[in-house]
Amino acid sequence: MxxxxxxxxxxxxxxxxxxxxxxxxxxxxxxxxxxxxxxxxxxxxxxxxxxxxxxxxxxxxxxxxxxxxxxxxxxxxxxxxxxxxxxxxxxxxxxxxxxxxxxxxxxxxxxxxxxxxxxxxxxxxxxxxxxxxxxxxxxxxxxxxxxxxxxxxxKPGKVDASRAEELGITEDGDFKKLKAGEDVTLKDGTVVTASEIVGEPxxxxxxxxxxxxxxxxxxxxxxxxxxxxxxxxxxxxxxxxxxxxxxxxxxxxxxxxxxxxxxxxxxxxxxxxxxxxxxxxxxxxxxxxxxxxxxxxxxxxxxxxxxxxxxxxxxxxxxxxxxxxxxQRGRGRPGGRPGGRPGAKPRFQRRDDDRSKYYRPGGGSSGGYRGRGDGGYQRRDYRDDRPPRDDRGSSRDYRDDRGSRDYRDDRPPRRDYRDDRSPRDDRGAPRDYRSDRAPRDYRDDRPPRRDYRDDRPPRDDRGAPRDFNRDRRREDDSRDHDEKQPDSNKGSLPITPRTPFDDFDRF
The missing domain is CATH 3.60.15.10 (Ribonuclease Z/Hydroxyacylglutathione hydrolase-like)
Incomplete structure (x- = not known):
């Protein structure tokens, strides 16, 4: 139920x-x-x-x-x-x-x-x-x-199957009668009462x-x-x-x-x-x-x-x-699951005052149904056994058991190494370790960085960026001449310098 x-x-x-x-x-x-x-x-x-x-x-x-x-x-x-x-x-x-x-x-x-x-x-x-x-x-x-x-x-009691077999009861109808509390007569005329086979209801x-x-x-x-x-x-x-x-x-x-x-x-x-x-x-x-x-x-x-x-x-x-x-008085699942060690057989124990039964799991030190103080169980607070730190009722301070000793008093004051060196100036500012050296610019020891662009003249006198196509050898463009000259006369032809307008005309 x-x-x-x-x-x-x-x-x-x-x-x-x-x-x-x-x-x-x-x-x-x-x-x-x-x-x-x-x-x-x-x-x-x-x-x-x-x-x-x-x-x-x-x-x-x-x-x-x-x-x-x-x-x-x-x-x-x-x-x-x-x-x-x-x-x-x-x-x-x-x-x-x-x-x-x-x-x-x-x-x-x-x-x-x-x-x-x-x-x-x-x-x-x-x-x-x-x-x-x-x-x-x-x-x-x-x-x-x-x-x-x-x-x-x-409900009817439990049927003792081994006892029924000894008496020769094998039919289901006879078992039903016995469980219902009725007596059964065997074929040899033996009468078997329900109390012989069936336990207490x-x-x-x-x-x-x-x-x-x-x-x-x-x-x-x-x-x-x-x-x-x-x-x-x-x-x-x-x-x-x-x-x-x-x-x-x-x-x-x-x-x-x-x-x-x-x-x-x-x-x-x-x-x-x-x-x-x-x-x-x-x-x-x-x-x-x-x-x-x-x-x-x-x-x-x-x-x-x-x-x-x-x-x-x-x-x-x-x-x-x-x-x-x-x-839940045990550690088990809600709904009445017994607590204690898995597989342990439960046992019932009566309190000394004989007021009621309480479930206790066998072999376990906790769990199950056990008697408790009024208003439910309250875990003991061991801090209550010790006096408070003061009269304000605050929790105990374990440092009260020792004298008011400060371990730092046994040691000399911490040395301030900055005091061993004079400040950089009379204004009391912290020392600047760079003040011991002359001001030096490491860049002065090196030659200025080379600008490779300075080794080559610009493409024209207007300061435009260099045209790197000039460094490559190029064949004559057929568009620069009306007709292509024979190879034999190629070396004698005058060279016409290219201008920005030449590239523009190509398109």
Whole structure:
């Protein structure tokens, strides 16, 4: 059995908390307790299929507890659901849903079954299944409100297969009869009783959902020896008067009910929007009932972590509003994973005062569920064993153990080598080491840099840059003569100097 809080706020949502709703998973079937706004989205984010929801239990008809029903039913209709959905509630929920879908002109694709608890009913078994039953009891609130208890029926004990083989029992039908508590007659006439083969019945787990109520007798009855008690803690004890006026419970009230009913574990929820961190409520409840947890949205709470771990995986990371070290008493994964050395067998040890059991992993020096001081565990601060440095309460200064000794006093003052040399002038400026040498310009020892351009005359007298084409031997350009002269007379022809206008005429 896995419990997944979908919304833990009361009356009004906050930026991190949604309106009340809880999902209970058992062997592939899902049961919802209250259905506040956005419950269907939280189901999706928690990794729970909406098609698996079979029952919805509404505690009372305050809007924050059932306004999410219309959206959930509408989505089921759009997904072509054909399986029946059962809604258990005080009177009025059937009329509300029928009118809403009539106005919308929607004809649902699946059947809705309504089980309404008449006003004034003190106790009623609303669901009776072969494997479990659900009972409702009236609580004390400003409107008619009921709490629910989901109780698994006792399971048959484990069959001793080796003993059955010795007695000659091999047929499946005989095993079913023995597990059901019936005697079996063998072919030779021998009668085998169920107690010879089947062990002691296993007690089923239980879950109690109590919200919007003051401390009352029916709350104690619903929580009697319950495996997991999910109780509202709207206010802390400093707002007890306001809790009584609005007919809600404080965290102390929830802890008292858990302690007096011998509950296995208490999970507090339904927090007022004024609390940004529920640690004050957790601390207050643990003073009375130590095994108290704060409900965290989308964080699974498992009754059998060894068998149920990993079944429900959230699509998003849930928000932690309480330090996980104060919430999870071991070093394990959230949801009840045992701490200690991997592979170590767990063992249970009872405290000396015999008040309750605490889980301790075998072989480990830490982790698991262990008793702690009031208000949760606080790590010892060894600095408190030493006096403060002064009367201002500041932290200890370890230098106070030694005398006021300055190691620099044992040494001579540091020598300033600049004092050994006179300054460059009488103005007190620092010494310039270059003043010991005559001013010298190393460039004076070298000849001036040669300008190779000076070795060649410019192309013309206008100072234009040199034309390097003049250094190359060139053949006569045919355009300089009307006709090409014979080679024999080439040496006797006059040479006509080229001008810038010659290059211009070529184009």
């Amino acid at each position: 896995i419990i997944v809080p979908l919304g833990v706020s009361s009356a009004t949502p906050t930026a991190k908390r949604h309106l009340p709703s809880v999902a209970l998973w058992r062997e592939g079937r899902v049961f919802m307790f209250d259905c506040g706004e956005n419950a269907q989205m939280r189901l999706l984010q928690a990794g729970i299929k909406r098609s698996k929801v079979e029952y919805v239990f509404i505690s009372h008809l305050d809007g924050d507890h059932f306004y999410g029903l219309l959206g959930l039913i509408s989505t089921m209709h759009l997904q072509r659901r054909d399986k029946k959905l059962t809604i258990v509630s005080p009177p009025g929920i059937e009329e509300f849903i029928n009118v809403a879908f009539k106005v919308a002109g929607t004809e649902l694709s699946f059947e809705l079954e309504f089980i309404e608890i008449p006003v004034g009913t003190d106790h009623q078994v609303v669901i009776d299944d072969p494997d479990f039953f659900v009972e409702a009891r009236a609580l004390e609130h400003s409107t008619y409100c009921v709490g629910y208890r989901f109780q698994e029926k006792d 296993r007690v089923g787990h239980s879950f109690a959902y109590i919200t919007d109520t003051v401390y009352c007798a029916n709350a104690l009855k619903l929580a009697d020896n319950v495996t997991l008690l999910y109780h509202e803690a709207t206010f802390d004890s400093s707002l007890k008067d306001k809790a009584d006026d609005t007919m809600h419970s404080t965290s102390e009230d929830a802890a008292k009910i858990a302690a007096q009913s011998n509950a296995g574990r208490l999970v507090i929820s339904h927090f007022s929007a004024r609390y940004t961190n529920q640690f004050v409520l957790l601390k207050e409840a643990r003073r009375i009932f130590r095994d108290t947890w704060v409900a965290t949205e989308l964080r699974p709470i498992m009754t059998d972590p060894r068998q149920e771990r990993g079944i429900i995986k959230s699509k998003i990371e849930y928000e932690r509003e309480v330090d996980p070290r104060s919430q």
